Amino acid sequence: MAKNLTTREEDYSKWYNELVIKADLAENSGVRGCMVIKPYGFAIWEMMQKELDRMFKETGHVNAYFPLFIPKSYFSKEASHVDGFAKECAVVTHYRLKNAEDGSGIVVDEDAKLEEELIVRPTSETIIWDTYRKWVQSYRDLPLLINQWANVVRWEMRTRLFLRTTEFLWQEGHTAHATKKEAIAEAEQMMHVYADFVENFMAVPVIKGVKTESERFAGALETYCIEALMQDGKALQAGTSHFLGQNFAKAFDVKFATKEGSQEYVWATSWGVSTRLMGALIMTHSDDNGLVLPPNLAPDQVVIVPIYRNEEQLEAVSEVANSIISDLRVKGIRVKFDNRDTHKPGWKFNEYELKGVPVRIAIGPKDIEKGTVELARRDTFEKIFIEKDKVVSKIETLLEEIQENLLSKALAHRASHTTEVDTYEEFKKVIKEKGGFVSAHWDGTKETEERIKNETKATIRCIPLDANTSSGSCMVTGKPSERRVLFAKAY
Amino acid sequence: MAKNLTTREEDYSKWYNELVIKADLAENSGVRGCMVIKPYGFAIWEMMQKELDRMFKETGHVNAYFPLFIPKSYFSKEASHVDGFAKECAVVTHYRLKNAEDGSGIVVDEDAKLEEELIVRPTSETIIWDTYRKWVQSYRDLPLLINQWANVVRWEMRTRLFLRTTEFLWQEGHTAHATKKEAIAEAEQMMHVYADFVENFMAVPVIKGVKTESERFAGALETYCIEALMQDGKALQAGTSHFLGQNFAKAFDVKFATKEGSQEYVWATSWGVSTRLMGALIMTHSDDNGLVLPPNLAPDQVVIVPIYRNEEQLEAVSEVANSIISDLRVKGIRVKFDNRDTHKPGWKFNEYELKGVPVRIAIGPKDIEKGTVELARRDTFEKIFIEKDKVVSKIETLLEEIQENLLSKALAHRASHTTEVDTYEEFKKVIKEKGGFVSAHWDGTKETEERIKNETKATIRCIPLDANTSSGSCMVTGKPSERRVLFAKAY
Numbered sequence: 018m019a020k021n022l023t024t025r026e027e028d029y030s031k032w033y034n035e036l037v038i039k040a041d042l043a044e045n046s047g048v049r050g051c052m053v054i055k056p057y058g059f060a061i062w063e064m065m066q067k068e069l070d071r072m073f074k075e076t077g078h079v080n081a082y083f084p085l086f087i088p089k090s091y092f093s094k095e096a097s098h099v100d101g102f103a104k105e106c107a108v109v110t111h112y113r114l115k116n117a118e119d120g121s122g123i124v125v126d127e128d129a130k131l132e133e134e135l136i137v138r139p140t141s142e143t144i145i146w147d148t149y150r151k152w153v154q155s156y157r158d159l160p161l162l163i164n165q166w167a168n169v170v171r172w173e174m175r176t177r178l179f180l181r182t183t184e185f186l187w188q189e190g191h192t193a194h195a196t197k198k199e200a201i202a203e204a205e206q207m208m209h210v211y212a213d214f215v216e217n218f219m220a221v222p223v224i225k226g227v228k229t230e231s232e233r234f235a236g237a238l239e240t241y242c243i244e245a246l247m248q249d250g251k252a253l254q255a256g257t258s259h260f261l262g263q264n265f266a267k268a269f270d271v272k273f274a275t276k277e278g279s280q281e282y283v284w285a286t287s288w289g290v291s292t293r294l295m296g297a298l299i300m301t302h303s304d305d306n307g308l309v310l311p312p313n314l315a316p317d318q319v320v321i322v323p324i325y326r327n328e329e330q331l332e333a334v335s336e337v338a339n340s341i342i343s344d345l346r347v348k349g350i351r352v353k354f355d356n357r358d359t360h361k362p363g364w365k366f367n368e369y370e371l372k373g374v375p376v377r378i379a380i381g382p383k384d385i386e387k388g389t390v391e392l393a394r395r396d397t398f399e400k401i402f403i404e405k406d407k408v409v410s411k412i413e414t415l416l417e418e419i420q421e422n423l424l425s426k427a428l429a430h431r432a433s434h435t436t437e438v439d440t441y442e443e444f445k446k447v448i449k450e451k452g453g454f455v456s457a458h459w460d461g462t463k464e465t466e467e468r469i470k471n472e473t474k475a476t477i478r479c480i481p482l483d484a485n486t487s488s489g490s491c492m493v494t495g496k497p498s499e500r501r502v503l504f505a506k507a508y
Numbered sequence: 509m510a511k512n513l514t515t516r517e518e519d520y521s522k523w524y525n526e527l528v529i530k531a532d533l534a535e536n537s538g539v540r541g542c543m544v545i546k547p548y549g550f551a552i553w554e555m556m557q558k559e560l561d562r563m564f565k566e567t568g569h570v571n572a573y574f575p576l577f578i579p580k581s582y583f584s585k586e587a588s589h590v591d592g593f594a595k596e597c598a599v600v601t602h603y604r605l606k607n608a609e610d611g612s613g614i615v616v617d618e619d620a621k622l623e624e625e626l627i628v629r630p631t632s633e634t635i636i637w638d639t640y641r642k643w644v645q646s647y648r649d650l651p652l653l654i655n656q657w658a659n660v661v662r663w664e665m666r667t668r669l670f671l672r673t674t675e676f677l678w679q680e681g682h683t684a685h686a687t688k689k690e691a692i693a694e695a696e697q698m699m700h701v702y703a704d705f706v707e708n709f710m711a712v713p714v715i716k717g718v719k720t721e722s723e724r725f726a727g728a729l730e731t732y733c734i735e736a737l738m739q740d741g742k743a744l745q746a747g748t749s750h751f752l753g754q755n756f757a758k759a760f761d762v763k764f765a766t767k768e769g770s771q772e773y774v775w776a777t778s779w780g781v782s783t784r785l786m787g788a789l790i791m792t793h794s795d796d797n798g799l800v801l802p803p804n805l806a807p808d809q810v811v812i813v814p815i816y817r818n819e820e821q822l823e824a825v826s827e828v829a830n831s832i833i834s835d836l837r838v839k840g841i842r843v844k845f846d847n848r849d850t851h852k853p854g855w856k857f858n859e860y861e862l863k864g865v866p867v868r869i870a871i872g873p874k875d876i877e878k879g880t881v882e883l884a885r886r887d888t889f890e891k892i893f894i895e896k897d898k899v900v901s902k903i904e905t906l907l908e909e910i911q912e913n914l915l916s917k918a919l920a921h922r923a924s925h926t927t928e929v930d931t932y933e934e935f936k937k938v939i940k941e942k943g944g945f946v947s948a949h950w951d952g953t954k955e956t957e958e959r960i961k962n963e964t965k966a967t968i969r970c971i972p973l974d975a976n977t978s979s980g981s982c983m984v985t986g987k988p989s990e991r992r993v994l995f996a997k998a999y
Contacts (some may be wrong), residue, residue: 044639044642047579047582047635048577048578048579051576051577053573053574053639054572056570059570059572059573060570060571062573063571065989080550080551081545081547082550082553084544084675085542085661086539086675088538089605089614103605104604104605104606105603106605107602108603108604108616109601110599110600110602110616111598111601112596112598113594113595113596113599113663114583114597114627123580123584123590123594125601135539136605137576137628144538146539148535148538151535160628163547167659168659186573207845250717251829299674319541355568489786
């Protein structure tokens with residue numbers, strides 16, 4: 018059953034790359050660093066989008082769409098923002114091609130040079146706040162609670178499918194508020210919404226926290242984040258929500274008249290998750306046989322594979338299959354019947370294991386005789402023979418069990434890979450030999466954070482919100498520390 | 509009730525621009541030719557996307573995502589394609605900005621010049637067919653039935669909100685087939701899917717047909733289209749579906765092994781509709797009071813405005829409103845309760861007229877006494893008082909009636925603005941004085957088509973599929989013609 022996948026033990030990184038390609042999730046394109054999201058991978062992303070979009074709307078947000086291009090001058094208006102993004106952006110300088118005069122092919126038409134260069138958005142704060150200036154005059158116009166689903170581009174030098182690509186898909190929420198308190202509450206709310214989605218749909222447990230100053234978003238006063246732990250002991254930032262203070266309002270002159278008639282700058286947040294979540298989903302649950310999908314996000318929750326030697330048997334098996342399918346669909350369960358005659362059952366079993374379909378039903382002539390079918394779980398490989406009348410209720414239960422089991426396993430993995438340490442020696446040993454989250458005291462300075470990063474490649478993933486707040490002393494400098502923070506090597 | 513809108517009579521074009529902005533649909537951004545789609549406009553686009561996506565999936569298509577950027581060399585591989593798009597494309601030449609050495613600000617970093625320029629996709633045939641080469645080996649891999657929802661960029665010199673913008677949103681289907689027959693059937697099917705959507709959801713009647721050679725998509729052998737007629741007598745191309753033959757398969761070397769073992773090039777189609785449909789929707793139904801939305805695409809199908817002088821009245825009115833709201837929601841009807849105390853009922857009536865909400869319910873103290881409510885139709889301005897127990901069933905009927913009425917009105921308008929002519933004199937007169945579709949005989953040559961266009965600004969919108977196929981002679985040259993074609997000035 019090896020599917021010709023490199024095992025995680027052999028080479029985790031290679032296993033991941035092979036799995037993404039072989040399970041038909043994504044592949045590299047002819048454009049440096051840009052991926053093609055294949056139909057099966059995109060179907061999972063669509064499931065994610067649908068749930069997130071529902072959650073955003075239930076918390077009062079609406080969608081809109083802002084331009085792909087950002088004039089260079091806008092980009093420069095918020096100082097830390099331009100520092101954060103200028104080094105990795107795609108720049109449009111011309112608006113026309115032409116036939117080369119020497120007949121050598123198509124070249125850029127130098128007569129069509131833009132007066133001002135346009136940046137392909139790496140994130141949309143600047144173009145959105147330039148727009149909000151026109152939308153906000155009075156406290157009556159606030160809050161603005163707007164989200165956008167979009168593609169963004171960051172010119173990454175080293176890319177990996179889903180985890181880090183030059184172009185990626187994401188959603189970016191951008192909200193405007195009358196008060197600081199309300200903006201902070203919004204940023205915190207969206208962190209909780211993300212955590213809810215990631216834990217309950219992706220079955221990936223996360224730690225909620227805030228970033229240290231040096232890990233914050235370029236332009237934010239506070240970055241809230243959710244951090245997940247992959248099977249190889251590396252952390253992955255699964256979503257961020259930023260309290261932006263009045264930085265962008267000041268840069269783009271967005272003021273409002275208060276109830277009392279004074280003019281004040283607006284308070285801002287932004288928050289986003291991206292196709293990077295696909296990487297987190299894949300790396301948290303999958304095994305050496307391929308993808309493992311949580312039922313809540315599986316495009317096909319159940320697949321039915323018929324087993325037959327002749328037309329007559331196929332007919333009998335199909336009759337049972339079709340009756341199960343219609344009963345499952347009534348319950349809202351997503352089921353696929355793979356009755357292709359171009360592939361053998363064994364090939365199909367392998368295929369759906371590789372693609373992570375949570376439950377497989379096999380029905381053959383012997384099952385027809387006995388009035389049973391065979392159910393197989395993708396997560397545990399457990400097989401059950403069950404009377405066909407009980408299939409639907411069993412599958413309902415199974416899908417819930419699988420969803421819970423995946424979360425429990427991931428929680429157990431995280432628990433066994435979270436280590437509390439008190440000395441820097443111990444810290445270095447754990448980071449090097451075991452990996453995972455390491456909880457330790459830190460003196461709160463950039464210098465110490467930087468030293469630890471340089472010496473161990475571990476970064477502070479977050480200052481957890483529910484941290485053990487007992488004080489102690491920094492493992493490196495011995496200076497006082499109010500609380501433990503969470504370190505890890507990260508994607 | 510003039511809403512300070514310019515009337516259609518006064519200046520149709522100005523009326524359109526004002527309406528788009530005042531109804532909160534879209535506005536111009538700080539980026540030349542790029543629009544911001546505002547939340548209310550985007551909510552309508554989302555309704556469109558949802559229905560179209562469902563229709564695509566029901567006809568066997570899946571979604572995927574391909575890169576935003578296309579290397580210049582790909583772009584040049586299909587000759588007529590590059591001719592069609594090279595003159596209006598955004599070109600990425602650099603991947604980094606830096607601080608100017610003279611301290612004058614942020615500038616393009618000339619050390620970060622791309623070896624090969626990237627084009628921001630104006631359409632994705634080239635990048636997709638470069639990918640399909642890897643996906644297609646055997647007849648078993650066909651057909652590929654893939655759609656993508658994406659943003660595209662065409663550097664338009666004269667832009668108008670929704671109708672023609674530098675960046676726009678669209679979907680583009682790209683399919684690959686084993687036979688010519690199958691590809692043609694696919695291209696025709698998608699034209700019918702588009703017509704079904706535009707007529708039954710947008711309530712915009714369309715003529716199905718094929719384009720003349722000079723109006724075809726760059727790289728297509730046949731372009732199927734649906735053409736709508738706006739209130740000002742100008743036509744609008746609402747969707748196109750292209751049979752691409754083997755042009756892209758040959759340009760990108762996409763071959764497959766047939767059942768018999770020979771190697772053949774794949775047959776292709778592509779098809780798309782865009783945010784331009786928003787323009788068609790707005791211009792077909794709206795009036796001098798603002799937007800008129802067909803119920804099937806209205807984000808809010810019903811709005812309830814409470815009328816009250818004090819808290820006690822508001823409470824009584826709200827009780828009735830809330831009971832109606834929950835009954836409507838059970839029926840799947842989208843209803844909004846505008847109980848803001850910052851605006852008066854009269855202001856709200858104007859606002860929802862401007863925004864085209866199909867049905868308005870007003871409830872005041874007198875209604876409570878009588879046990880009635882007031883219903884007002886946006887399309888006819890008709891008002892009805894009705895017992896509150898009958899509201900829900902009445903609204904169900906009303907929404908259907910409004911949907912039908914909008915389509916009937918548009919059909920009647922088209923019928924009264926479609927003229928059959930036999931002489932070029934008559935043709936010029938009708939095009940100049942009355943506008944609309946003009947059905948006439950044409951000799952089938954580019955030269956005549958070009959001459960008519962130059963002299964009258966009217967183009968052949970399509971050769972209708974259900975055309976009157978009685979033969980005649982060309983109104984310009986007198987040469988024989990097999991069938992009438994449809995002319996109009998167009999957006």
